[in-house]
Amino acid sequence: METCRIKFVNQNRIVEAEKGKTLLEVEIEAGLVPDAPCGGNGKCGKCGVLVGGREVPACRLLVQEDLEVETLQREAAGGQILISGAGRPVEFKPELVCPEVDRPLLAAVDLGSTSIVAYLLDGENGKLLGVRSMLNPQRQYGADVVMRSSYAMENGAGALSSCVREAVNTLLREAASANGRSREEIVRVVMVGNACMHHLFLEIPTDTLVLAPYEPRVKEAVVMEAAGCGLKVHPMAGLFWLPNIGGFVGADTVGCMLASGFDRLDRLTLLVDIGTNGEMVLGDRRGMTVCSTAAGPAFEGARITCGMRGGEGAVDRVWTEGGTLKHHVIGDAEPVGICGSGLLDAAACLLETGYMDSSGKLSETWHFAPKVFLNQKDMRELQLAKAAVAAGIRLLCRHRGVSLEDIEEVQLAGAFGNYLNPKSACAVGLLPGELEGRIRSVGNAAGIGAQIAAVNADEFERGKRLAGQAEFLELAMDPEFQEVYVDELEFPDI
Numbered sequence: 001m002e003t004c005r006i007k008f009v010n011q012n013r014i015v016e017a018e019k020g021k022t023l024l025e026v027e028i029e030a031g032l033v034p035d036a037p038c039g040g041n042g043k044c045g046k047c048g049v050l051v052g053g054r055e056v057p058a059c060r061l062l063v064q065e066d067l068e069v070e071t072l073q074r075e076a077a078g079g080q081i082l083i084s085g086a087g088r089p090v091e092f093k094p095e096l097v098c099p100e101v102d103r104p105l106l107a108a109v110d111l112g113s114t115s116i117v118a119y120l121l122d123g124e125n126g127k128l129l130g131v132r133s134m135l136n137p138q139r140q141y142g143a144d145v146v147m148r149s150s151y152a153m154e155n156g157a158g159a160l161s162s163c164v165r166e167a168v169n170t171l172l173r174e175a176a177s178a179n180g181r182s183r184e185e186i187v188r189v190v191m192v193g194n195a196c197m198h199h200l201f202l203e204i205p206t207d208t209l210v211l212a213p214y215e216p217r218v219k220e221a222v223v224m225e226a227a228g229c230g231l232k233v234h235p236m237a238g239l240f241w242l243p244n245i246g247g248f249v250g251a252d253t254v255g256c257m258l259a260s261g262f263d264r265l266d267r268l269t270l271l272v273d274i275g276t277n278g279e280m281v282l283g284d285r286r287g288m289t290v291c292s293t294a295a296g297p298a299f300e301g302a303r304i305t306c307g308m309r310g311g312e313g314a315v316d317r318v319w320t321e322g323g324t325l326k327h328h329v330i331g332d333a334e335p336v337g338i339c340g341s342g343l344l345d346a347a348a349c350l351l352e353t354g355y356m357d358s359s360g361k362l363s364e365t366w367h368f369a370p371k372v373f374l375n376q377k378d379m380r381e382l383q384l385a386k387a388a389v390a391a392g393i394r395l396l397c398r399h400r401g402v403s404l405e406d407i408e409e410v411q412l413a414g415a416f417g418n419y420l421n422p423k424s425a426c427a428v429g430l431l432p433g434e435l436e437g438r439i440r441s442v443g444n445a446a447g448i449g450a451q452i453a454a455v456n457a458d459e460f461e462r463g464k465r466l467a468g469q470a471e472f473l474e475l476a477m478d479p480e481f482q483e484v485y486v487d488e489l490e491f492p493d494i
């Protein structure tokens with residue numbers, strides 16, 4: 001095997017790389033965890049590195065000779081990761097599988113496609129002791145679950161599983177040691193995540209998620225020994241995954257439903273969790289319907305020319321003053337990109353000021369800085385994403401035989417839901433205008449649900465019942481979806 005020497009200047013590291021590999025592959029092998037939103041297909045332009053002073057996409061550069069490479073940090077490695085959320089009082093009633101442990105600890109993990117959050121809880125009273133989070137290292141294999149599943153189908157799921165298991169182990173070790181404890185004292189771990197995260201963590205093939213029938217291979221709750229999937233907690237600790245409902249409505253949505261206690265709600269409530277997919281739940285104690293819609297990763301920065309996740313340098317808020325657009329940048333730094341909440345605000349302001357019409361036509365590319373802008377293609381991506389979510393909400397209402405006016409509360413879950421401005425969301429039609437005034441953020445509801453199930457074994461059972469009670473609306477099969485979706489592509493008239 002012929003090799004070349006690759007020097008990563010910022011990391012001050014030299015690695016031997018097999019000739020003919022892409023530089024992206026070399027970065028992954030070297031453990032640099034590079035961002036590769038399009039999975040190395042050369043489409044997103046976001047894996048750039050500097051070679052000889054020239055920026056090139058790492059996934060397109062085949063290693064043929066010794067190189068000096070500067071990696072480009074487009075965003076703060078941690079970014080903004082949402083860890084908190086609105087909980088409800090829960091009785092402490094864990095089912096401790098290792099009664100011989102003197103001072104047991106519990107853990108809850110929200111395994112998101114973008115970020116992983118681990119909560120450490122006191123096994124004697126259920127109190128939250130600490131939280132640790134990091135970006136999901138699987139992002140080096142693609143930004144969304146389809147790319148990661150495709151990678152797993154082609155190359156096996158080993159790399160995707162092991163990097164994420166290692167990440168969870170790291171977070172649990174850090175959370176425990178910050179409390180002067182050891183992760184080996186953790187006796188119960190409850191996990192939530194979408195169906196793809198669930199399958200990749202448990203090393204279950206993901207083919208049925210991305211190909212027909214688009215169903216999880218395992219829907220039921222999983223209860224197993226944590227050590228069985230590489231978690232370095234107490235050797236007798238149990239691992240509990242809440243169930244999946246469908247291919248795109250996973251254990252994370254069940255966690256949200258558990259956090260809100262949907263089965264006991266008197267008020268008709270709509271829960272919306274927008275990430276790469278928009279998962280929605282509409283209902284109350286009388287019944288609930290769930291659906292998922294392909295929002296696309298526009299709100300997480302992918303497919304938007306200057307898109308990025310929320311982190312230092314991201315334009316996160318835009319508003320108008322005297323007819324002019326003003327913006328805020330996270331960290332009060334120079335703008336390097338635009339995150340989801342900034343994108344939504346900017347579109348609302350461009351509509352308000354007439355720089356964009358309701359068909360989505362921009363009069364000109366809008367610049368926040370010479371290299372940070374929104375163009376026509378970006379607005380089209382936004383239209384596709386917002387129409388998918390809005391159409392899903394309308395069809396959920398039709399399916400349950402209720403009107404938008406009947407919805408008493410809208411709960412926005414997840415990072416994007418936490419940071420977006422509800423007024424902008426209604427102005428661009430991501431959420432129907434009728435709902436304005438009834439919208440509240442519930443933070444990382446999936447993580448809250450996992451904590452609830454960690455401290456009370458009955459709540460884990462309740463999560464299983466909730467998943468069984470929820471009716472799944474398959475939007476792709478709904479004959480009305482296409483028509484409603486096309487209607488929703490237009491922006492509302494302002």
Ligand code: FES
Pocket residue numbers: 035036037038039040041042043044045046047057058059060
């Ligand atoms: S262009 Fe290289 S990962 Fe997208």
